[in-house]
Amino acid sequence: xxxxxxxxxxxxxxxxxxxxxxxxxxxxxxxxxxxxxxxxxxxxxxxxxxxxxxxxxxxxxxxxxxxxxxxxxxxxxxxxxxxxxxxxxxxxxxxxxxxxxxxxxxxxxxxxxxxxxxxxxxxxxxxxxxxxxxxxxxxxxxxxxxxxxxxxxxxxxxxxxxxxxxxxxxxxxxxxxxxxxxxxxxxxxxxxxxxxxxxxxxxxxxxxxxxxxxxxxxxxxxxxx
Numbered sequence: 301x302x303x304x305x306x307x308x309x310x311x312x313x314x315x316x317x318x319x320x321x322x323x324x325x326x327x328x329x330x331x332x333x334x335x336x337x338x339x340x341x342x343x344x345x346x347x348x349x350x351x352x353x354x355x356x357x358x359x360x361x362x363x364x365x366x367x368x369x370x371x372x373x374x375x376x377x378x379x380x381x382x383x384x385x386x387x388x389x390x391x392x393x394x395x396x397x398x399x400x401x402x403x404x405x406x407x408x409x410x411x412x413x414x415x416x417x418x419x420x421x422x423x424x425x426x427x428x429x430x431x432x433x434x435x436x437x438x439x440x441x442x443x444x445x446x447x448x449x450x451x452x453x454x455x456x457x458x459x460x461x462x463x464x465x466x467x468x469x470x471x472x473x474x475x476x477x478x479x480x481x482x483x484x485x486x487x488x489x490x491x492x493x494x495x496x497x498x499x500x501x502x503x504x505x506x507x508x509x510x511x512x513x514x515x516x517x518x519x520x521x522x523x524x525x
Contacts (some may be wrong), residue, residue: 301325301326301360301361301372301450301451301480302323302324302325302326302360302361302362302480303323303324303325303347303358303359303360303369303373303451303480303482304322304323304358304359305320305321305322305323305346305347305353305356305357305358306321306356306357306358306359307319307320307321307355307356307357308320308321308346308353308355308356308357308358309353309354309355309356310342310346310351310353310354310355311342311354314354314355316338316339316342317334317339317342317343317346317353318339319355319356320332320334320343321356322347322482324347324451324480324481324482325480326450326451326478326479326480327475327476327478327479327480328475328480328481329468329471329472329474329475329481329483330481330482330483331468331471331483331485331489331490332482332483332484332485333485333486333487333489333490334484334485334486335486335487337379340378340379340455340456340484340485340486341378341379341380341381341455341456343455343484344375344378344381344453344455344482344484345375345378345381346358347373347453347482347484348369348370348373348374348375348453349365349366349367349368349369349370349373350370350375350381352366360372371448371449372448372449372450372451373449373450373451373452373453373480374443374444374446374449374451374452374453375453375455376439376440376443376452376453376454376455377435377436377439377454377455377456377457378453378455378456379455379456379459382455384427384439385427386426386427386428387426387428388426388427389423389424389425389426389427390414390419390422390423390424390425390426390427390430390435390438391407391410391411391414391423391424392427393427393438393439393442394410394413394414394423394438394442395407395410397442397443397445398410398413398442398445400446401442401445401446401447402447403445410423411423414438417437417438417441419434419437419438422434431462432457432460432461432462432466432467433462433463433466433467433469433470435460436454436457436460436467436470436471437470440452440454440470440474444474444479450478450479450480451479451480451481451482452471452474452479452480452481452482453482453484454467454471454481454482454483454484455484456484456485456486457483457485458485458486458488458489464485464488464489467483468483468489471483
């Protein structure tokens with residue numbers, strides 16, 4: 301699978317997202333820089349087929365098909381869109397996602413699944429307090445349980461703190477398993493670019509200093525985007 305964003309932009313004068321071009325594909329982790337509070341989520345929505353850009357186009361394997369893109373690409377942990385409620389326990393998040401994936405979601409099954417991910421000790425911890433790398437791994441593992449998911453768009457993992465190398469290692473692991481992985485993070489996280497030299501998109505100079513704008517989407521909590 302290969303997803304190409306060709307000169308996509310959003311909002312009046314591209315305030316919400318400056319013109320950006322990038323691609324991500326199966327078996328590779330791609331790191332993209334996007335700054336300000338809203339732009340990472342807007343870019344994630346566009347890259348996963350959940351928002352139409354005002355300029356440019358998004359293609360999946362050479363075709364424009366937003367419906368197929370939504371089915372095949374999971375939007376993970378996007379602020380105000382697919383992030384879990386902060387006070388819900390990790391077990392609660394896992395239970396809901398297992399249910400949506402058509403898996404057993406009773407307490408025994410949830411505990412077993414978390415233990416398989418080496419997260420059994422954090423089952424009762426609010427997801428906002430879970431170790432950043434553990435949170436990223438858990439949410440990505442839950443996302444790929446959904447039927448037909450071949451790619452992941454992970455939004456702003458750097459906002460949770462911790463070492464960027466830790467969540468980048470999770471992204472590379474999923475890429476090694478054959479998934480197409482796009483990680484959208486701030487410029488400060490670019491130091492994770494070492495072995496493999498992941499491709500990145502950089503905001504255009506005209507985006508610097510642009511004001512923030514209101515959220516463009518209605519919140520849909522619980523990771524179901």
